[in-house]
Amino acid sequence: MNTANRNSFWASLVAAELDRAGVSAVCISPGSRSTPLAIACYQHPHLQTIVHIDERSGSFFGLGLAKYTRATVALICTSGTAAANFYPAIIEAFYAQVPLIVLTADRPPELRDCGAGQTIDQIKLYGDHVRYFFEVGLPDLSGFKLRHLRSLIGHATAIATGKTASAAGPVHLNFAFADPLPPIEIADQVPANLAQTDRLAWQGRELTVNSWPRTNQLSTAGQSDNNPNYKTELSYIQVAAPQSQLSQVTLAQLGNLIATCAKGIIVVGVYDPPAGFAAAVKKLAQITGYPLLGEATGIMRDRQVIGSYDVFLRSPQFCQTYAPELVIRFGAMPTAKSYRLWLEQHLNSQPIQQIIVGDGSNNDPTHGLGIFVHADALSFCEQLSDYLAQNEQYLNLKSQYSSDYATPQEELPSPTRSPQSSRSAADNRSIDPGSISDQSRSNIAKQTQWQQAFWQAEKITIAAIAKCLAPIESLFEGKVFDQLGKWLPIDCCIYVASSMPIRDLDSFFRQKEQLSPESQSISDPERADRLNQINQGDRPSRVDPANTPISSDDKLASEPVAMTRVIANRGANGIDGTISSALGAAWGSSLLSGQSAGNGQNLVQSKDRPIENNYSSNHRNPQPVILICGDLAFYHDLNGLMAVKQYQLNLTIILLNNNGGGIFDMLPIAQFPEVCEPLFNTPHDLDFAPIVAVYGCEHVAIESWAQFKTEVLASLTKPGTQVLELKSNRQQNHQTRQQIWQEVKEAIADHFSFNNNFGR
Ligand SMILES: Cc1ncc(C[n+]2csc(CCOP(=O)(O)OP(=O)(O)O)c2C)c(N)n1
Numbered sequence: 001m002n003t004a005n006r007n008s009f010w011a012s013l014v015a016a017e018l019d020r021a022g023v024s025a026v027c028i029s030p031g032s033r034s035t036p037l038a039i040a041c042y043q044h045p046h047l048q049t050i051v052h053i054d055e056r057s058g059s060f061f062g063l064g065l066a067k068y069t070r071a072t073v074a075l076i077c078t079s080g081t082a083a084a085n086f087y088p089a090i091i092e093a094f095y096a097q098v099p100l101i102v103l104t105a106d107r108p109p110e111l112r113d114c115g116a117g118q119t120i121d122q123i124k125l126y127g128d129h130v131r132y133f134f135e136v137g138l139p140d141l142s143g144f145k146l147r148h149l150r151s152l153i154g155h156a157t158a159i160a161t162g163k164t165a166s167a168a169g170p171v172h173l174n175f176a177f178a179d180p181l182p183p184i185e186i187a188d189q190v191p192a193n194l195a196q197t198d199r200l201a202w203q204g205r206e207l208t209v210n211s212w213p214r215t216n217q218l219s220t221a222g223q224s225d226n227n228p229n230y231k232t233e234l235s236y237i238q239v240a241a242p243q244s245q246l247s248q249v250t251l252a253q254l255g256n257l258i259a260t261c262a263k264g265i266i267v268v269g270v271y272d273p274p275a276g277f278a279a280a281v282k283k284l285a286q287i288t289g290y291p292l293l294g295e296a297t298g299i300m301r302d303r304q305v306i307g308s309y310d311v312f313l314r315s316p317q318f319c320q321t322y323a324p325e326l327v328i329r330f331g332a333m334p335t336a337k338s339y340r341l342w343l344e345q346h347l348n349s350q351p352i353q354q355i356i357v358g359d360g361s362n363n364d365p366t367h368g369l370g371i372f373v374h375a376d377a378l379s380f381c382e383q384l385s386d387y388l389a390q391n392e393q394y395l396n397l398k399s400q401y402s403s404d405y406a407t408p409q410e411e412l413p414s415p416t417r418s419p420q421s422s423r424s425a426a427d428n429r430s431i432d433p434g435s436i437s438d439q440s441r442s443n444i445a446k447q448t449q450w451q452q453a454f455w456q457a458e459k460i461t462i463a464a465i466a467k468c469l470a471p472i473e474s475l476f477e478g479k480v481f482d483q484l485g486k487w488l489p490i491d492c493c494i495y496v497a498s499s500m501p502i503r504d505l506d507s508f509f510r511q512k513e514q515l516s517p518e519s520q521s522i523s524d525p526e527r528a529d530r531l532n533q534i535n536q537g538d539r540p541s542r543v544d545p546a547n548t549p550i551s552s553d554d555k556l557a558s559e560p561v562a563m564t565r566v567i568a569n570r571g572a573n574g575i576d577g578t579i580s581s582a583l584g585a586a587w588g589s590s591l592l593s594g595q596s597a598g599n600g601q602n603l604v605q606s607k608d609r610p611i612e613n614n615y616s617s618n619h620r621n622p623q624p625v626i627l628i629c630g631d632l633a634f635y636h637d638l639n640g641l642m643a644v645k646q647y648q649l650n651l652t653i654i655l656l657n658n659n660g661g662g663i664f665d666m667l668p669i670a671q672f673p674e675v676c677e678p679l680f681n682t683p684h685d686l687d688f689a690p691i692v693a694v695y696g697c698e699h700v701a702i703e704s705w706a707q708f709k710t711e712v713l714a715s716l717t718k719p720g721t722q723v724l725e726l727k728s729n730r731q732q733n734h735q736t737r738q739q740i741w742q743e744v745k746e747a748i749a750d751h752f753s754f755n756n757n758f759g760r
Pocket of ligand 1: 497498499500501573574575576629630631632633634658660661662663664
């Protein structure tokens with residue numbers, strides 16, 4: 001504890017409790033009023049600190065770091081507009097449910113609202129975009145006030161991490177400080193006998209009082225008591241995470257709904273899922289027999305996930321013919337507009353039930369029939385799967401569905417194949433065909449065809465896109481993602497920008513589950529060996545849905561080989577803070593690996609513990625992080641590159657420069673070129689090469705696909721940040737996309753005769 005003066009002591013207690021509450025990293029922006037907090041965190045032996053001159057960049061850096069590590073990050077800034085510059089990142093964190101603890105410094109009350117410098121109204125500055133606000137007030141070193149401060153930090157962190165009634169998100173604590181702000185020794189400001197008179201206030205919760213497991217991360221799945229990252233002291237207060245057991249009544253209602261809806265889908269939109277979710281949702285898809293549609297930013301897409309729905313739902317015939325009865329959604333509404341339009345198209349013709357699993361808040365922009373289930377997604381999947389499996393009547397029905405489960409990699413079962421004959425020989429569940437009603441039989445037939453339709457559409461779409469892309473020599477933006485999917489090592493992390501990059505990634509980024517030797521990990525030799533074995537056939541076979549055990553012990557059995565993780569700022573869909581967010585993720589990668597982020601420079605002061613996290617992967621080397629970004633988003637956050645210069649952070653930036661906002665060419669405003677170009681596309685004609693050089697980035701102009709591959713792969717092992725710029729023609733990109741969508745639509749139309757009407 002820093003006992004120099006009242007402010008120093010107060011702030012060092014804040015730093016200590018932040019650490020104990022699980023905060024490991026603090027982004028600090030310079031300013032006088034926040035001096036006590038900045039020094040306390042900087043000097044704390046466990047907290048990792050990084051400094052950003054620009055608060056907007058600093059806050060987005062913290063956001064990217066929190067997203068990547070799934071751990072709580074603190075932000076510190078001075079008073080006035082400094083605090084306002086945190087706002088965009090706070091809004092993003094609010095909507096994306098990212099845990100941030102925002103510590104703003106303020107003048108004491110007597111210097112507010114009286115013309116004192118750099119003083120604005122900071123009370124509830126972020127409005128309803130924080131989960132919690134507290135005006136901390138001036139330091140007061142009475143035991144009672146100190147115990148309150150410890151308690152406050154613990155509660156604020158619990159709220160930020162989503163352990164209370166609301167989802168995870170940002171919290172705001174406004175600290176008042178009177179002079180002196182630096183740690184100037186002032187006799188008698190810190191009571192000498194505090195350690196004796198109020199032991200709790202002085203040292204907080206002792207280890208001996210540790211009767212509660214330390215679980216202050218967003219999710220603790222996969223952690224164990226012998227995790228070396230576990231901290232030994234404890235937060236002053238402990239909050240038990242919400243228990244999200246579904247009641248038997250809810251399970252029965254959900255089960256009945258599923259049993260009566262043959263035409264269901266499970267959708268994972270933009271989502272930061274808890275560990276184990278992918279396996280659990282796949283199991284639910286298998287047992288319900290519903291196709292699993294997944295956005296790349298929500299679920300790592302492998303052969304059990306349909307990823308091309310954005311494209312094939314552009315087919316009017318497909319959309320018309322295949323109308324869902326039931327949707328089970330996790331995460332935000334998918335980015336794909338075609339998906340939303342498909343639902344809206346059918347809302348009035350038949351009542352589509354949407355089960356939306358999350359925090360119970362309204363996140364259905366279609367305003368259809370919603371059943372909002374406030375539940376932890378992982379336990380929802382597990383409980384519902386267990387329930388369905390245990391229900392004898394339901395099991396009979398669903399085992400028939402499941403046995404006809406097919407993926408494009410397999411022969412699709414013939415629609416005329418009888419349910420009984422399609423059962424796996426190993427299926428030892430007793431099914432009495434006589435127990436299935438005529439209605440159920442009809443549902444089975446429908447569901448089998450329903451599933452097939454989606455998998456066939458997926459297969460056709462992938463093939464049609466591949467055919468279109470193959471001959472393209474020009475640097476078409478969509479092909480960037482197709483190329484990366486072919487040879488990018490799987491254990492990279494992609495941070496993808498808003499606008500067309502996230503949409504193109506969804507449409508064109510496909511990774512092969514069956515890895516080619518060149519797609520091995522570059523950063524983990526052990527893992528590369530494992531992947532080699534996988535490539536040589538020693539690969540766990542795809543789980544046979546009909547034989548999938550339902551035991552939760554087995555939930556990782558169908559966990560795919562780790563695929564590339566995709567992160568995006570989709571809370572508020574901004575194009576701001578993109579570079580900083582990716583740099584935050586890159587720093588997080590180096591922290592998790594316990595290595596210096598840059599090329600040898602001591603990034604942060606020496607700390608004796610690595611960052612605490614629940615990231616499931618154990619990278620001994622930093623996981624390469626790649627940002628894929630449009631030129632306007634890139635321009636918007638050029639300031640963020642300062643962190644590269646200061647800290648030599650490792651990041652590969654793929655800059656898709658079409659000289660403006662290409663997305664507007666997709667919108668109706670494009671029909672008015674005389675206003676679209678100057679008001680929306682906003683070409684800038686910037687030469688980025690000298691600009692990025694100022695920040696110490698390497699710039700490479702990409703001219704061909706072969707060079708693209710060489711430079712990306714080289715960049716992944718290089719220190720520092722490389723900007724690989726691909727210049728393309730905006731209008732041509734648009735036309736090429738249209739041509740591809742047309743090809744897909746025609747291929748879908750060719751394949752599906754649309755002469756049956758079972759889908760209606
Ligand atoms: C902070 C913010 N300002 C404005 C917008 C509106 N907007 C959405 S996309 C876009 C253009 C993005 O252009 P670019 O990053 O070059 O990507 P492209 O559209 O070319 O793929 C704009 C200005 C936004 N989403 N966020």
